[in-house]
Amino acid sequence: MILRFRLLIALLIALITFSNCTDQASQRSLPRHSGMPGEVLIIMPDNTYDAAPGDSLRARLETLYPQLPQGEPSFSVLHFTPAQMSKMLQNHRNIIEVVIGPNAEGENKISFQKEKWSSDQLFIKITATDEEAFYKLLDSEFDKVTSLLNKTEINRIQSRYRDHGNTALQEKIENEYGVSIYLPDDFKVAKESNNFLWIRRERVKYMGNTPHDITQGIFIFKYPYTSDSALTQSAALSVRDSLLKENVPGPKEGTYMTTEYKYPPTSEVINLNDRYNLLTRGLWKTENYFMGGSFMALTTTSNDNRNVVSISGFVFAPKFDKREYTREIEAILRSATFPEIP
Incomplete structure (x- = not known):
């Protein structure tokens, strides 16, 4: 009887330990996002990033942050090609992936996803069948992108102050x-x-x-x-x-x-x-x-x-x-x- 009781206690302890480990593992399933506040990582081939499409995208991200004593861009831009993207870079806090041409699969849109590769991450994908469609997307939709980037950065700050205030x-x-x-x-x-x-x-x-x-x-x-x-x-x-x-x-x-x-x-x-x-x-x-x-x-x-x-x-x-x-x-x-x- 005593042996059965001890076995039952051991089983309960094992179940509790396994449950805690499972919960902790689920919480650790996504790595923490990387990068400095205000940074945006752009995934884009060199031939389009160094040409007019890249210039247009940077111009919108680097508009001056309002009311500062000296001019500063609203966001700091980093650039990597699809082939350069590593698991470490995929964890960046803000990512914009741009696909122009046949790989866009006939879609002209801007889509948003949270926590694609890391916790509290904002991932944005722009797909356009050609450059003309890309510019139209920037003109009609990109204000939403910059607004969401700023809001996401503010939410991260507020979350930190809420937890450690x-x-x-x-x-x-x-x-x-x-x-x-x-x-x-x-x-x-x-x-x-x-x-x-x-x-x-x-x-x-x-x-x-x-x-x-x-x-x-x-x-x-x-x-x-x-x-x-x-x-x-x-x-x-x-x-x-x-x-x-x-x-x-x-x-x-x-x-x-x-x-x-x-x-x-x-x-x-x-x-x-x-x-x-x-x-x-x-x-x-x-x-x-x-x-x-x-x-x-x-x-x-x-x-x-x-x-x-x-x-x-x-x-x-x-x-x-x-x-x-x-x-x-x-x-x-x-x-x-x-x-x-x-």
């Missing part, structure tokens, strides 16, 4: 401002005042053997909602400039952060969680001092429509490209939700 600071913001956002765990409070919160993230990146500081900051503030005009770009930036002058001083007396209007900011209305949001992009500067960078601001109303709530983020990285740091700010802003308060 600053929970305590997120709870503080939700309790005091009624908005929930994803934040990386190294954000810290820089300043608090009446209905204004400044949090920032400091990192060091080396150029050669010399360290340089990189700063990302988020301002969260609220003020009474008096009319619909409060949600216009001019009104939102006017309040922002006033609060930054009061709360964000520069390195010398009489200096402070403000908006750079020589290069006019741009705004668009976006729908986040079925609510009206004004997303503004622009450049910031330090009044009476040589400092500046990019910023983004999300302006909307509180759940009870009594207040305007603004989440504004900026980047200061004078020695480096700013595209991906700005995309991280965009990911934080677009993570905003307004939980209902019981």
Whole structure:
């Protein structure tokens, strides 16, 4: 009897172990995607990539990322031929495969697939019977491609912040401002005042053997909602400039952060969680001092429509490209939700 009992226990342990191993194996079935944020790998024969079709494709991927101090392409392009593709390259985060000619098998279309060869991967295939059909696809459909590439990169950032975020600071913001956002765990409070919160993230990146500081900051503030005009770009930036002058001083007396209007900011209305949001992009500067960078601001109303709530983020990285740091700010802003308060 004792022997049977021991055999039963051993069998149960073996089954549990096998089940766990099976679950872990299924989770490991796809390798992690590779590549740097913002990279797109193009699979295309040399004779078309180095000719007009390749030029047209690159031109659309390398359009300037909006509102940066220096021009930077929206995506960084890598190119390999079908024969050069290896298992390691197949794991890249963003892949566009282009087939023009007889191998397109009579199809003119752009198709999308997630996780073809690696986890959280975006795979895009463009098939066209000839070059004319290829150009028509680019003209009619490629805006969807660039939009999805940007959205996928933002989702990856948000997923990372959601899984490894600053929970305590997120709870503080939700309790005091009624908005929930994803934040990386190294954000810290820089300043608090009446209905204004400044949090920032400091990192060091080396150029050669010399360290340089990189700063990302988020301002969260609220003020009474008096009319619909409060949600216009001019009104939102006017309040922002006033609060930054009061709360964000520069390195010398009489200096402070403000908006750079020589290069006019741009705004668009976006729908986040079925609510009206004004997303503004622009450049910031330090009044009476040589400092500046990019910023983004999300302006909307509180759940009870009594207040305007603004989440504004900026980047200061004078020695480096700013595209991906700005995309991280965009990911934080677009993570905003307004939980209902019981």
